[in-house]
Amino acid sequence: MKWFLLRRLGGALFVLLALSVVVYAAFYVAPGNVAQIACGPRCSPAQVAQVSEQLHLGDPLYTQYWHFLQGLFAGRDYSTGTGVLHCQAPCLGLSYQSDQQVTELILAKLPATASLAVGAFVLWMLLGVGTGLLSVWRRGRLTERVLTWITLAGMATPVFVIGLLLIIVLVTALQILPFPDYVPLTEDPEQWAWNLLLPWISLALVSAAPYARMTRASMMETLAEDHVRTFRAYGVGERALVGRHALRGALAPVIALGALDIGSMFGGAVLTESLFGIPGVGRELVDAVKHVDLPVVVGLVLVTGFFVVLANAVADILQAMADRRVVLA
């Protein structure tokens, strides 16, 4: 198990390094004047020259990347002409358009994204696993058929469609919920939850479907196993079988998938945040893309990749803990 952990984490670190090379190269070899793009359309030639110097754009690409990497692990200094601007590790660079350090910019947006992701995660896990279990328990009946179709419909609905419909019904027509106006948790927990409820529901409704399917599939498989058959032979009822004895084994892959999904969601629930105006990482990305704020775009793609790699590793480890056979493979 120890070696599996080390190998898995080592692999993750390698992938992260490779990812940073790919992303850096892909964006900084962009056609056109990179310094001009990074600095923004309103920059004077003098400013562009300074940016070019700060990013070492005159040097070969590997030297530029080396400075970038140094910034990530040890921090780096930018000369501003009159003084030195220190950017602490992990330094993702400077956003010249918003005059901020990219790392600080992203950190400021993370709480909103985390609020959205965690709340939605709890809801969709409950909804998905609950639906999956119910359809196993009522298998072969009308309930199962109805649930199967609802799940398919959930898989086919993009979050911006369900979100828009929910806004029309719950906010405009029935006026049950407010249009979300994000309030930080630390400021007012009640308002925080109340305002995030609609985004949570929207995201949970579209995300729950794969979990319902997976829970059902995994549960059916577990129910076919020998030890469960033995339980059944001893007269254990269907409900206790599904709800208690088979649950633990059946949920392992579902939890691994959950780790994977919530990880990638920390990189920004781009659509949900944009639709509901939640000031998180995802909306920041859309804004940065619209303003062509290159350093922020690069930083966000890397941060998202970091969360995905991390989540993949965690999912693998969780799966290995639940099922030792994975370690041997």
Added chain:
Amino acid sequence: MSQVLPAEGAGAVEAPAPGAHPFWRRLRARRSALVAAAIVALLVLAALAAPLLAGIEGQDPTTYHPDLVDSASGGVPIGSFGGISAEHWLGVEPLTGRDLFARIVYGARVSLGVALGATLLQVIIGVGIGLAAGLGNRFVDQALSRITDVVVALPVMVTALGALAVVPTSFPRPVLIAVIIGLVGWSGTSKIVRAQTLSLKSRDHVAAARLSGWGSWQIARRELLPALAAPVITYAVLLFPSNIVVEAALSFLGVGIKPPTPSWGQMLSDADTWYQAAPTYLLIPALLLFVTVLALTVLGEGVRTALDPRAESRLRIGTGRKKEADA
């Protein structure tokens, strides 16, 4: 297709029925798959015949009709249900008065075309990388598998957004979006193909081919590709609707297809501000997107069970990862 089924894994147990290939027979036996296939065929036809359909209606997707919107109320279409009439079958767009039916059928071209291009690219790259990794020596396999890991760490939505920021706007958008989705979305296919290739490699018929002096390329083409068709097709049919959603999502965010080219996602994005005054403007593209993706998903399910009848009892396949443009 005829080579798909008798190969390993699939329905080799059943004797082929006279007249009908077992794949088609099993697909036809599922009513939901038939209905879904009919809807998909209808949508594809509508997309192909967009100019013809708009011509029959007597409209085109770009002409402004300022006389059909009420400028006093800020551009709300005149008439009930967003101005639905004999001349404008689905009403007109608020503000501009452009014909919605024409924009919808032309938008179908964009949605389906981009998704098709992206899916083909994903499948071609994924099969290529997966085959090479599965057939190559340990070194090649390791290198390609690491590359795949890196691509996994690039979520399609986020990477596509980033890439759209730096590519010059002069590049044709639909092509660009298809290429970006294709370039970052092939990891699932390559993983499936690699795993299948590794397991097929140890089978007798492949060993026999190798012993009789065939090269890797010949083995891949003659022995592996036919057996890989079933899992790849199954996966591709599910990639297609998810690519439709990615394109719609990018256009919804305002960084995808640029006006005046119509796209369903872009219409939804515009409709966002009009849902109170002109609800049909929102509901029509929303419903179409939903029906299209649902039909394709149901069809995908049908194809999966028809290609691999045992999947129903195994039930494990196809639950995999969440679709790409979820959040």
